[in-house]
């Protein structure tokens with residue numbers, strides 16, 4: 258017997274549904290698809306088929322996002338800083354995506370973290386299903402988000418875990434040891450170091466963003482200092498019917514800043530000027546994008562843009578997203594001098610935990626997340 262719960266925004270949350278042949282449910286009721294079986298079928302299950310509007314074709318040209326060399330800015334070179342500021346401002350006023358090179362993150366560390374993706378996702382399905390992402394939590398394994406939704410399922414598996422700076426505990430190491438056992442301590446250390454490097458890089462980018470917005474250069478870096486970020490490893494299996502499904506559906510990130518590593522297969526696409534443009538994978542670059550929370554922190558000046566990931570017919574694809582977030586209870590409010598110059602205020606004060614709860618419990622992230630959140634937030638507070 259199936260039991261479905263349909264929320265107001267027509268996103269269907271599944272409590273129990275009949276198993277398909279390629280699905281497994283573990284002892285806790287967690288659902289998962291076995292992609293090796295799905296790939297052998299001529300047709301994909303209808304749950305994976307996305308509407309034509311979301312599958313709209315990709316433009317011939319690639320996105321015109323700038324490639325920003327961070328070396329000069331990091332070393333305090335004035336000319337290089339002016340150039341980086343100009344590029345970042347244009348990109349963020351337009352679509353919020355840019356790529357960075359000479360970012361200071363050791364290439365061996367990036368490669369090691371990318372290799373560990375296979376250590377995780379090549380585990381037997383049953384083992385992966387034993388570390389599920391629980392409702393309302395940001396940590397755990399998710400397979401096609403089949404435990405949250407019953408339609409427009411993404412063709413992917415992902416593992417997410419929280420990261421924040423902590424002098425006494427290596428957070429990522431503890432996470433891997435606690436969910437997968439002592440054998441995964443080395444994997445935990447790779448991600449610990451990777452997250453530390455991402456957090457450090459985010460500080461550089463927040464300084465550049467502040468300069469480009471004409472506010473105190475330390476403002477955003479300080480604001481995020483005690484924040485808790487989310488690290489996500491994505492694994493996209495190949496798909497015979499890649500034209501019918503998506504690896505990650507169209508959404509804007511509710512978080513503040515995303516630092517994305519993508520392998521050389523390609524698949525990330527951005528919606529700008531009414532078209533979907535692919536973002537070219539560059540071996541030494543990391544892709545950065547503004548999320549909804551930073552859009553609010555810039556008083557709507559900098560854009561958090563719709564993006565998606567398409568899947569490949571023949572090749573598996575891997576990506577790693579580091580989502581920078583403020584501390585849960587920090588009030589999200591643009592700096593006063595920015596509001597005085599560029600006001601009036603566009604969004605009300607809110608906390609990251611308000612927005613996170615909205616996207617976890619009430620709303621499937623899409624192009625209108627921030628607007629819908631503001632509407633929900635104000636009406637829930639009777640403002």
Ligand SMILES: O=C(O)CCC(=O)C(=O)O
Nearest residue numbers: 491505519525566576578
């Ligand atoms: O894999 C990608 O290129 C994009 C991933 C993404 O947008 C996400 O995980 O939210």
